[in-house]
Amino acid sequence: MTASIIPTELIAPAFNPASFANRSEIHALFTRLRRDYPLAIAEVPGFDPHWIVTRWSDLREITRQDEIFHGGDRSKTLISQAGEQLVMQYTGGQHNIFRSLVQLDPPEHRAYRDVLAATFMPNNIKGLTDSVRATAEKYVDRMAEHGGSCDFATDIAFRYPLKVVLDLIGVPAQDHEKMLQLTQWLFTWADPDLKRPGADPSNPIEITETWNIVYNSFKEYYDPIIENRRAHPRDDIASLIANGKVFGNPMEERAMISYLIIASTAGHDTTSATTATGMWLLAEQPELLARLKADPQLIPGFIEESIRWATPVQHFIRSATVDYELRGRQIKEGDLIYLSYLSANRDEEKFEDPFTFRPDRTPNQHVGFGYGGHICLGQHLARLEMRLFWETLLPRLESVEMAGEGQMAQSEFVSGPKSVPIRFKMH
Template sequence: MSETMIPPELVAPAFNPATFANRDDVHAIFTRLRKDYPLSQVEVPGYDPHWIVTKYADLREIARQDEIFHGGDRSKTLISQAGEELVKQYTGGQSNIFRSLVQLDPPEHQKYRSVCSGAFSLDGIKAALPGVEATAKIFADKLISLAPECDFAAEIAFLYPLKVVLDLIGVPEADHAKMLELTQWLFTYADPDLKRPGSDLTDPQEITRTWGIVFEEFEKYYQPMIADRQQCPRHDLASVIANGKIDGGPMEHRALISYFIIASTAGHDTTAATTGHGMWQLAMRPDILADLKANPDLIPGFVEETIRWASPVQQFVRSATQDYEIKGRTIRKGDLVYLSYLSANRDEDAFPDPFTFDHRRSPNRHVGFGFGGHTCLGIHLARMEMIALWKEIIPRLKSVELTGEPRMAESEFVCGPKSVPIRFEVERA
C-alpha cells in the first residue's frame, strides 16, 4: 500500500458540492482512490488534513468504534477551516450547529437514541404500517393521474416520504411544504435550484449563516409544539421526543430542537433520494420492471439495491480520540477521518460487479444506512415505506422511460436526484 499522501488535485473535486451533480465524475475519483490510495491522507487547501476511507471493510471497522472515532468533537460533515471557525463563533465554541443523534458521542448518544428507539424498532413501527400503506396508495394514485408524463422526483419522490414522516411526527399537512423547503436549504444549500433564496455562496460565511437560519426556523416552529405535547401528549412522535428524558431530566435545549430537526429532514430526504434513483433505474431497465411485475416478492431486494446504489448520505467525518492502527497505517489522536459511504458501496472487494444495478443481488450488505452504533434510527421505517410504495406502483406500470436526463442535486453530503422526468403507460384493468 502506498504510504504517500493523496494528490490534492485528485480528491479536491469531492470537496466541491457541484461535483456531485455528476455521479460518474465522483465514482471515477473514488474508484481511483480505492485502487491507489485506499487509506491515505490528503490536505486540500482551506481544509484540515483528512484521512479518506474508501474501502468497505475499513469503513465498517472505523464506523463501529464510536468510542475511538467521535462524531461531535469536530464537524461531523466536511467543512473548511474558515467554516468551522464560523460555526464555533455561532455556537460559542462547538464545532456543530446541530446536536442531533448524528453529532452525539458515547455515552450521550445512546441515551438520546433510546428516547425513540422503541418507536422505531421493528415492533414499534408495525402500528404505522396501515398509515404508510394508505399514504403509498395516495401517491400511487397521484402518479397514475399524472400519466403519461411527470417529474417523478419532484412530484412523487420528494413528497411521499415527507408526508409519511411528518404525519408520524404530528406536523399538520399545511406545513409540509415549509418543512421540505427547510430540508433542502439544509442539505442542498449549494444547489442553485434548491438553496435558500438570496444566499450567496461566494461568501464564506454563507453556509454557516444558512445552517443557523435553518436551526432558528425549526426552533421557532417546534417550540410551541413541544410546549403543547409536554402539557397534552398525543399519540405521535412529537410527544415521544418532547417528553423524552435524559438521566431523569429533560433534554438539553439544542439537542431537543436538533432531535426534531433530524426527524423532520433526514427522516424523509434520504428516502426521497433513494426512491428517485429507483424510478430512474426502472426507466432505464425495462427488464427490471418486467421481473418485479412477474415476481413481486423481489421488491424488498430491489429496495435494498436502490439503497446501495443511491447511498444518499455520501460521507461523514469523524475525529480520532486516540492513536489507532489499521491496515498498517496509524491514524493519530485528533486526526480527521472522512468516511465515504458512496465509495464503500461500490467497493469491488465487497460487491461483485458493483457498477451494475442488480435488483437480485444477494447478499446485499451495503452500508447505505451507516454501520455500528450510528446506524440510521429510521432504518425499518424507511424500508417499510419504500416497499409499500413500490408494491402499489409496480403492478400499475405497464412501461416507463426517461424523457430527458435526470439531474442530481449539488451536494457533497446528502445527495439524490432532483429531477427524474418520465413517460409511462398504465396497466388497464
C-alpha cells in the same frame, strides 16, 4: 508505514458540492482512490487535513468503534476552516450547529437514541403498515392523475415520505412544504435550484450561515409545539421528544431541537432520494421493470440494491480520540477522518461487479444506513415505506421511460435526484 498524501488536484473535487451531481465522474474519482490511495491524507486549501477512507472494511472498522472515533468533537460533515470557526461563534464554542443523534457520542448518544428507539423497532413499525399503505396508494393515484408524464422526483418521491414522516411527528399538513424547503436548504445548500434564496456557495462560510438559519427556523417553528406537547401530550413523535428524559432530565435545548430537525429532514429526504433513484433505474432499464412485475418477491432486493446504488448520505466525518493503526497507517489522536459511504458501497473488494444493479444481490451488506451504534434509527420505517410504495405501484405500472435528462442535486453530504422526468403508462 508513513502516511501517503493524495494529490490535491485529484481529491479536490470531493470537497466541491457540484462534483456530486455528476455521478460517473465522482464514482471514477473514488474508484481511483480505492485503487491507488485506499487510506491516505487529503490536504485541500481552506480545509484541515483529512484521512480519506474509501474501502468498505475500513469504514466498518471505524464506525463500529464509537468510543475511539467520535462524531461530535469536530464537525460531523465536511466544512471549511472558516466555516467551522463561525460555527463555534454561533454556538459558544461547540463544533456543530446541530446536536442530533448524528453528532452525539457515547454515552450521550445511546441515552438520546433510547428516547425513540422502541418507536422505531420492527414490531412497532409493522403496526404502521395500514396507514403507510394508504399514503402510498394516495401518491400512486396522484401519479396516475398526471396523465402519463411527470417529474417523479418533485411530484411524487419528494412528497410521499415527507407526508409519512411529518404525520408521525405531528406536523400539520399545511406546514409540510415548509419542512421540505428547510430540508433542501440544509442538505443541498449549494445547489442552484434548491439552495435558500441569497445563498452564495462560493463563500467558504456559506454552509455555516445556512445551517444557522435553518436551525433557527426550525427552533422558531418547534418551540411552541414543544410547549404544547408538554402541556397536552399526543400520540406523536413530537410528544415523545418534548417529554423525553435523558439521564433522568429533560433534553438539552439544542439537542432537543436537533432531534426534531433530524426527524423532519433525514427522516424523509434519504427515502425520497432512494425512491427517485429506483424510478430512474426502472425508466432506463425496461427489463428491470419486467423482472419486478413478473416476480414481486424481488421487491425487497430491489429496495436494498437501490439503497446501495443511491447512497444518499455520501460521507460523515469522525475524529480519532487515540492513536490507531488502520491498513498499516498511523492515525493520530485528533486526526480527522472522512468516511466515504459512496465509495464503500461500490467497493470491488466487497461487492461483485459493483457498478451493475442487481435486485437479486445476496448478501447485500451495503452501508447505506450506516453501521454500528449510529446505524439509521429510521431504517425499518424507510424499508416499509419503499416496499409498500413499490408493491402498490408496480402492478399498475405498464411501462416507463425517461422523458428528459435526470438531474442529481449538487451536494457533498446528502444527495439524490432532484429531477426525474418520465413518461409512463398506468392502469
